[in-house]
Amino acid sequence: MTPLEALPLDLLRQRSSTKWRKYGDDVLPLFVAETDYPQAPEIQEALTRAVAIGDTGYTPPEPGVALAYAGFADRRFAWTVDPGRIRTTCDVMMAVVELLRRVTEPGDRVVVTPPVYPPFFEVVPEAGAVVERVPLVDTGARWELDLPGIEAALAGGARAVLLCNPHNPTGTAHTRESLAALAEIAARHGAAVISDEIHAPLIHRGALFTPFLDASPTAARVGYAVVSASKAFNLAGLKCALIVTADDAPTRVVRSLPDEVEWRTGLFGAIAAVAAFSPDSDAWLDAQLAALDVNRALLADLLAEHVPGARYRIPDAGFLAWVDLSELGWGDNPAEKIRQEAKVAFHLGPYFGEEGSGHVRINFGCSPDVLTEAVRRVGSLVG
Structure with a gap:
């Protein structure tokens, strides 16, 4: 199955949903659970x-x-x-x-x-x-x-x-x-x-x-x-x-x-x-799953390369990654530092309960290029 391709970033930034309006254009948004793919043709x-x-x-x-x-x-x-x-x-x-x-x-x-x-x-x-x-x-x-x-x-x-x-x-x-x-x-x-x-x-x-x-x-x-x-x-x-x-x-x-x-x-x-x-719509869904399968594995490789110390378990389902950044010493809510200093928005780990201290949730329902750039930016903060 050929993976579904995400829409280009300049087109995505024309969307009016929360993912694309909460932060400025200098921030890569990988927080809220919206995906970046074109809509299924049958739904359109x-x-x-x-x-x-x-x-x-x-x-x-x-x-x-x-x-x-x-x-x-x-x-x-x-x-x-x-x-x-x-x-x-x-x-x-x-x-x-x-x-x-x-x-x-x-x-x-x-x-x-x-x-x-x-x-x-x-x-x-x-x-x-x-x-x-x-x-x-x-x-x-x-x-x-x-x-x-x-x-x-x-x-x-x-x-x-x-x-x-x-x-x-x-x-x-x-x-x-x-x-x-x-x-x-x-x-x-x-x-x-x-x-x-x-x-x-x-x-x-x-x-x-x-x-x-x-x-x-x-x-x-x-x-x-x-x-x-x-x-x-x-x-x-x-x-x-x-x-x-x-x-x-x-x-x-x-x-x-x-x-x-x-x-x-x-x-x-x-x-x-x-x-x-x-x-x-099954074929479209399968193509999206193929794209997400690529990205869930890519994220593991990117974190290993750019953010050593990050702990991530490849998920069984979905397009959301639960990543433990506690070893980096970025505090209970590392997503704040990442957004302010790396201009990447991840979801705030503590919002998911006390167990989320030191964690972020990453939405990988995007293009491999966007995911790669986001993790590279986070990696620039690693001392």
């Missing part, structure tokens, strides 16, 4: 057609996303999804909040597994609950869920687990065995598992993505999955996420959500998601 065509005919109204009750995603899940994950058990909403974090409001009471504790996507620390209190941290375990070879720690938290009264699968920022695809074990723990304590699977379409060769709901029959009974095309197809601004269930009890919970939750789905988001999840 679908959105262009909608604008041409003025299709800019309200999102219909059945925009076709559920059926499209069921086909995608079958092709890409060998996972059978019932379209009748899917509802849409605005975005993944909004879906998480609404689900937490249904499976917890005010003041209940919710397990999160840092280092983890920063909004996890915000959506739990937004839902009226309290964060309980059970960090991932670094085995030296990979990151794993701390299953005994999660069991202790649930035995102590926590009512839900907010899972990130594949995990952001580490890029870890949790194993079927660990997910099935998590499900059994949750079932023993009457807890729910809400799995954010937004990075799932970006699973790399040599790795395997297991949908939480497909990990075991018990997982289906205790779980909710929230998915979207937004990360894999760079659609964050169009607002469409899916809440997926696989058993009757969770399905009843999702069906009980107010109609307004579904009304928040953006029409352009739904139109783009249908195109993204169609078989016609």
Whole structure:
């Protein structure tokens, strides 16, 4: 598969999204999770057609996303999804909040597994609950869920687990065995598992993505999955996420959500998601994965050459790299020094929890040239 080529830097700087407007043109932005590739042709065509005919109204009750995603899940994950058990909403974090409001009471504790996507620390209190941290375990070879720690938290009264699968920022695809074990723990304590699977379409060769709901029959009974095309197809601004269930009890919970939750789905988001999840977009997605595969390995080589002391584990999924720069002595938040002195913007490690001290998150969903220049700039700071 020929890798997808990123757009040139001068064209990217014409974009109006956060990645290209937060900092000046002297900064290379590799922080927020937006990619630099041209949009998939099928999505371009679908959105262009909608604008041409003025299709800019309200999102219909059945925009076709559920059926499209069921086909995608079958092709890409060998996972059978019932379209009748899917509802849409605005975005993944909004879906998480609404689900937490249904499976917890005010003041209940919710397990999160840092280092983890920063909004996890915000959506739990937004839902009226309290964060309980059970960090991932670094085995030296990979990151794993701390299953005994999660069991202790649930035995102590926590009512839900907010899972990130594949995990952001580490890029870890949790194993079927660990997910099935998590499900059994949750079932023993009457807890729910809400799995954010937004990075799932970006699973790399040599790795395997297991949908939480497909990990075991018990997982289906205790779980909710929230998915979207937004990360894999760079659609964050169009607002469409899916809440997926696989058993009757969770399905009843999702069906009980107010109609307004579904009304928040953006029409352009739904139109783009249908195109993204169609078989016609598979070739584009595979080409993007080929490009990301090159870059995840290139980053390892670049760091070894220019930033000795950096510790980086090649991710199973996604376009985000979790890099430990602690040995360089650049403080708890090295991304600040790097942005100010090297003019490269990485995401701030401490935002992902205490475990992010001394770390940065690097977005390698860009051209090899941009990635190379960014790491070379960081290397110029190494004494």
